[in-house]
Amino acid sequence: xxxxxxxxxxxxxxxxxxxxxxxxxxxxxxxxxxxxxxxxxxxxxxxxxxxxxxxxxxxxxxxxxxxxxxxxxxxxxxxxxxxxxxxxxxxxxxxxxxxxxxxxxxxxxxxxxxxxxxxxxxxxxxxxxxxxxxxxxxx
Amino acid sequence: xxxxxxxxxxxxxxxxxxxxxxxxxxxxxxxxxxxxxxxxxxxxxxxxxxxxxxxxxxxxxxxxxxxxxxxxxxxxxxxxxxxxxxxxxxxxxxxxxxxxxxxxxxxxxxxxxxxxxxxxxxxxxxxxxxxxxxxxxxxxxxxxxxxxxxxxxxxxxxxxxxxxxxxxxxxxxxxxxxxxxxxxxxxxxxxxxxxxxxxxxxxxxxxxxxxxxxxxxxxxxxxxxxxxxxxxxxxxxxxxxxxxxxxxxxxxxxxxxxxxxxxxxxxxxxxxxxxxxxxxxxxxxxxxxxxxxxxxxxxxxxxxxxxxxxxxxxxxxxxxxxxxxxxxxxxxxxxxxxxxxxxxxxxxxxxxxxxxxxxxxxxxxxxxxxxxxxxxxxxxxxxxxxxxxxxxxxxxxxxxxxxxx
Numbered sequence: 001x002x003x004x005x006x007x008x009x010x011x012x013x014x015x016x017x018x019x020x021x022x023x024x025x026x027x028x029x030x031x032x033x034x035x036x037x038x039x040x041x042x043x044x045x046x047x048x049x050x051x052x053x054x055x056x057x058x059x060x061x062x063x064x065x066x067x068x069x070x071x072x073x074x075x076x077x078x079x080x081x082x083x084x085x086x087x088x089x090x091x092x093x094x095x096x097x098x099x100x101x102x103x104x105x106x107x108x109x110x111x112x113x114x115x116x117x118x119x120x121x122x123x124x125x126x127x128x129x130x131x132x133x134x135x136x137x138x139x
Numbered sequence: 140x141x142x143x144x145x146x147x148x149x150x151x152x153x154x155x156x157x158x159x160x161x162x163x164x165x166x167x168x169x170x171x172x173x174x175x176x177x178x179x180x181x182x183x184x185x186x187x188x189x190x191x192x193x194x195x196x197x198x199x200x201x202x203x204x205x206x207x208x209x210x211x212x213x214x215x216x217x218x219x220x221x222x223x224x225x226x227x228x229x230x231x232x233x234x235x236x237x238x239x240x241x242x243x244x245x246x247x248x249x250x251x252x253x254x255x256x257x258x259x260x261x262x263x264x265x266x267x268x269x270x271x272x273x274x275x276x277x278x279x280x281x282x283x284x285x286x287x288x289x290x291x292x293x294x295x296x297x298x299x300x301x302x303x304x305x306x307x308x309x310x311x312x313x314x315x316x317x318x319x320x321x322x323x324x325x326x327x328x329x330x331x332x333x334x335x336x337x338x339x340x341x342x343x344x345x346x347x348x349x350x351x352x353x354x355x356x357x358x359x360x361x362x363x364x365x366x367x368x369x370x371x372x373x374x375x376x377x378x379x380x381x382x383x384x385x386x387x388x389x390x391x392x393x394x395x396x397x398x399x400x401x402x403x404x405x406x407x408x409x410x411x412x413x414x415x416x417x418x419x420x421x422x423x424x425x426x427x428x429x430x431x432x433x434x435x436x437x438x439x440x441x442x443x444x445x446x447x448x449x450x451x452x453x454x455x456x457x458x459x460x461x462x463x464x465x466x467x468x469x470x471x472x473x474x475x476x477x478x479x480x481x482x483x484x485x486x487x488x489x490x491x492x493x494x495x496x497x498x499x500x501x502x503x504x505x506x507x508x509x510x511x512x513x514x515x516x517x518x519x520x521x522x523x524x525x526x527x528x529x530x531x532x533x534x535x536x537x538x539x540x541x542x543x544x
Contacts, residue, residue: 003454011454017523034541035526036486038448038466038475042525060525064450064466068523113542 003065004099010069015076018058020044028122030114039063039107041071043114045078045086047122054078054086059114066104070094070111078115083122087131089115145505147462149344149498150293150321150439155390156346156499162393163348166386174383175374185385192392196353199395200319200338201329208354208375209388213320215368216339216354217244219379220316223365224285224337225252228314232282236313238262238270240478241289245318249287258282266483267431268297272307279311286315290322290338294465294478294494295430296439298322305334314363319355320344324398325406325436330355336363342387346499347394351387354379401499409497410437412506416495417442419510423517425530429479429492441465443484443492446527447520452493455516460509465492487526487536 003011022029026047033039039062046056057075061068073094078086094100094108120130146154166188174189176182193204210216225235237249239261249259260278262270270288279286286308291298301317308315316337322328323338324345330338341352356378357363364378371380417440420426425445444452449466465476466489475489484492493513497506521527529536 008454011451014523019528031525031539032542035490035536036541038450038486038490040525040541060523060528062446062451062524062526063448065454067448068451 006098007065007069010072011065014068014072016058017060020046020056020058025125028118030117030121032113032117033110039067039110041067041110041114043071043074043118045118045122047083052082054081054083066100066107067110069098070107071114073097074111074115083119086115087119141504141508143459145460145509147460147495147497147509149496150494151463152343153346153498155348156394156397158397159347159390159393163386163390166389174385175372188385188389189383192388195392195396199399200323200355201331202355203358206355206358208356208378209383210352210354210379211350212352213318213339213341214244216352217318218248219354219365219368220337220339221245221248221287222252222368224314225257226366227364228284232284234258234280234282235285235287236260236262236275236278236283237287238264239481240264240268240292242293242318245287264481268292268295268482269299269431269434272300272303275304276307279313283313286313289318290328291436292478293321294476295441296436297430298326298434298436301333301335309334321436324402325438342391342394345394345398348387348390351384351391405499406437409501412501412503413438413440413497416440416506416510420513423514427488429482438497441492441494443488444517445488445491446524446530447517448490449492451520452516455519456512460512463494466490
């Protein structure tokens with residue numbers, strides 16, 4: 001399968017690989033996927049408590065090139081967004097941006113799930129109610 | 140100067156040896172006759188070429204030329220052997236024994252026959268990829284007509300104990316079919332010494348052309364017959380109709396001749412390179428060899444690199460190094476390799492596997508390049524892997540509740 005230029009670029013030069021201190025109250029961590037399925041994504045956000053803006057985002061991903069690219073792109077998009085805006089990131093925009101073929105759509109779904117999981121982790125730590133999301137149809 | 144990309148996927152297919160191509164060329168143009176045209180020189184010339192190739196092919200496996208049925212390849216040979224025996228020996232029984240790491244051409248043929256009333260036993264393999272002979276013998280019943288066990292596995296390269304298998308089969312009067320695709324031309328295969336009654340193999344895995352193969356069908360002790368699966372002009376002793384692929388068959392014959400002459404020296408050289416590659420890659424932390432280390436083909440190694448995913452791994456070098464992965468992502472089904480899973484590997488290790496298949500034209504320079512680039516990519520991806528980080532932090536991944544999707 002041939003990868004799109006953008007997937008290759010994110011794979012070769014992934015943005016924001018790393019780890020944030022998850023013991024901090026303003027850091028939210030989402031860990032989604034499973035080793036048996038061949039994809040695990042960990043996505044973290046660090047929120048500026050004064051403004052509610054995500055000032056840093058990091059990821060680590062076990063998976064194929066499309067999974068790595070989806071999470072790398074997600075961290076790029078998260079930075080500078082408010083938490084409320086970040087919730088709205090839709091997997092299909094990731095699919096479009098990276099030109100993912102149908103067999104790789106699940107990688108974008110995983111990235112969306114990771115964002116939501118990170119946000120809920122942040123909300124929970126800060127005494128906010130966890131958001132309820134509809135089950136993704138692709139799973 | 141190292142030429143890229145490097146081809147290390149010789150279990151998928153091999154390049155044609157230039158000597159094979161040279162032998163084939165005249166049979167496309169001047170000597171284009173139909174081998175079944177008995178009444179003119181064009182036909183005679185083609186028939187003579189086919190007869191000669193049949194001898195070359197038979198000689199490689201210690202068979203009589205009359206026992207060689209030319210086919211379009213091993214998938215056809217697998218189908219013809221299993222379905223052909225099932226139909227021919229229907230009055231004797233309907234039970235077939237095979238194993239769960241066979242090629243799909245064998246497994247799916249068996250599944251097809253199950254729908255038509257066959258009873259099939261799929262033996263499990265041991266963690267080293269070999270079948271348990273006691274289990275095989277215990278599986279035989281009065282209705283058993285065929286044991287279908289591959290000579291060597293395509294993903295891990297393990298070589299099955301054919302002589303022990305056929306000895307058990309003989310004792311119970313059961314026929315032995317083997318898918319010899321990966322073994323013939325790579326290691327010595329002798330249908331008489333190995334006690335094989337039927338064997339499918341193909342030219343393109345041994346430096347011959349694609350689209351041509353053979354089914355060996357024993358003629359004596361016992362005389363074996365298969366019901367034709369393709370009806371028509373009654374070619375190949377009535378077992379496989381269809382105009383013979385003369386240039387392909389000529390190339391196949393030449394490929395067999397070269398293998399017979401060079402197998403020993405090739406195997407020695409290639410296995411040294413394979414060992415160099417394997418030893419270097421097994422020095423990478425948390426890497427594991429899949430399949431038996433002793434009973435296996437000289438040119439294959441299959442290694443899992445824990446905590447990185449196979450397809451992601453290949454993406455790091457697949458512009459320059461061609462090989463295969465047992466990862467789900469390389470298949471349409473999103474399921475990891477059923478062969479690796481049959482060895483008892485967890486899905487995580489199956490997803491993390493790479494198969495390196497060396498060949499006649501592989502050089503040491505190519506192996507050095509591969510060692511360097513695969514190692515670097517594994518290290519790079521581990522820096523990006525949350526699983527590697529957890530492993531390094533001493534977290535047991537089995538204690539985590541994963542969100543299965």
